[in-house]
Amino acid sequence: MASPAKNLLRVALVQMQVSSNKAQNLQRAREHVLTAAHKGAELVVLPECFNSPYGVQHFPQFAEPIHCTPGESIQALAKMAKDANVYLVGGSIPERDEQTHKLYNSCPVFDRQGHLVTVHRKVHLFDIDVPGKMTFKESDVLSPGCKLTSFSTEWGEIGVGICYDLRFPEMAMVAARQGCIGMVYPAAFNTTTGPVFFELLQRARAVDNLFFVATCSPARPTDPSSYPAWGYSSVISPIGEVLAKAQETETIVYSEFDLVKMAEARRSYPIYQQRRFDLYPDVNQGTHQVLSLEVDQQVAQQKQDSS
Numbered sequence: 541m542a543s544p545a546k547n548l549l550r551v552a553l554v555q556m557q558v559s560s561n562k563a564q565n566l567q568r569a570r571e572h573v574l575t576a577a578h579k580g581a582e583l584v585v586l587p588e589c590f591n592s593p594y595g596v597q598h599f600p601q602f603a604e605p606i607h608c609t610p611g612e613s614i615q616a617l618a619k620m621a622k623d624a625n626v627y628l629v630g631g632s633i634p635e636r637d638e639q640t641h642k643l644y645n646s647c648p649v650f651d652r653q654g655h656l657v658t659v660h661r662k663v664h665l666f667d668i669d670v671p672g673k674m675t676f677k678e679s680d681v682l683s684p685g686c687k688l689t690s691f692s693t694e695w696g697e698i699g700v701g702i703c704y705d706l707r708f709p710e711m712a713m714v715a716a717r718q719g720c721i722g723m724v725y726p727a728a729f730n731t732t733t734g735p736v737f738f739e740l741l742q743r744a745r746a747v748d749n750l751f752f753v754a755t756c757s758p759a760r761p762t763d764p765s766s767y768p769a770w771g772y773s774s775v776i777s778p779i780g781e782v783l784a785k786a787q788e789t790e791t792i793v794y795s796e797f798d799l800v801k802m803a804e805a806r807r808s809y810p811i812y813q814q815r816r817f818d819l820y821p822d823v824n825q826g827t828h829q830v831l832s833l834e835v836d837q838q839v840a841q842q843k844q845d846s847s
């Protein structure tokens with residue numbers, strides 16, 4: 541792997557309260573992003589569904605376009621990234637594709653100049669049925685994305701997934717083998733699945749790949765009729781240590797991706813050199829095209845059109 545330009549990436553996770561007032565959510569996100577930047581963060585992450593309550597009944601009403609005529613959330617996020625001078629993983633928003641009219645759960649990512657650099661559409665939709673506890677079916681209204689996503693920084697490439705994507709190790713593994721230094725997941729686990737799986741899955745993805753994992757959840761809502769977001773946004777080290785973790789309430793979590801520590805972990809546990817592709821397939825075969833994607837092409841086209 542080429543040596544990264546910098547060794548320490550300062551990360552902030554904005555675990556914010558989300559309401560049913562979009563303008564209020566955008567304003568709250570802006571205040572937190574600026575605060576995080578003021579405290580030194582270089583990469584700021586917002587929660588899954590940060591501009592809208594999380595629920596299939598809300599997605600159509602809150603959905604906005606991202607690409608051709610960016611909606612108010614995209615415009616606000618671009619400005620936040622630029623004003624704060626940070627890489628901004630813009631949580632997720634319900635997206636309406638202007639051409640197909642399909643809805644997606646989408647994570648827009650911005651560079652420090654406020655340019656939209658990529659969009660991850662949630663690939664694995666959250667469809668579960670835990671008897672007596674939780675039934676949720678995103679696929680009632682959402683379509684799944686069809687690409688894997690990463691973006692470049694001075695510290696290295698960073699992979700992006702959204703919440704339920706965390707359960708699928710292949711996705712993180714492909715990112716790691718293509719050189720990503722970590723995965724970032726805006727996420728909204730809940731009070732049923734959160735306590736059992738959230739930290740376990742994050743630590744597993746980190747240790748599987750000896751890279752960083754960061755998740756950002758909404759704060760637990762005060763209104764008991766809302767989706768009960770779990771909270772506990774976290775940053776995990778390449779050897780599975782919990783470097784920083786929120787509780788349930790609104791807060792900003794600060795931590796670092798220390799690439800020297802990642803290199804040490806990879807020297808100590810040389811799994812990247814020890815894989816037995818003679819016994820099982822290399823998940824990266826044939827996937828190199830996947831990370832340079834149809835949506836990124838749209839973003840590039842959009843930049844070209846506007847220049």
Ligand SMILES: NC(=O)CCC(=O)C(=O)O
Nearest residue numbers: 666703704728729730733
């Ligand atoms: N928003 C989500 O995708 C929730 C995922 C979740 O709770 C899980 O258990 O997985």
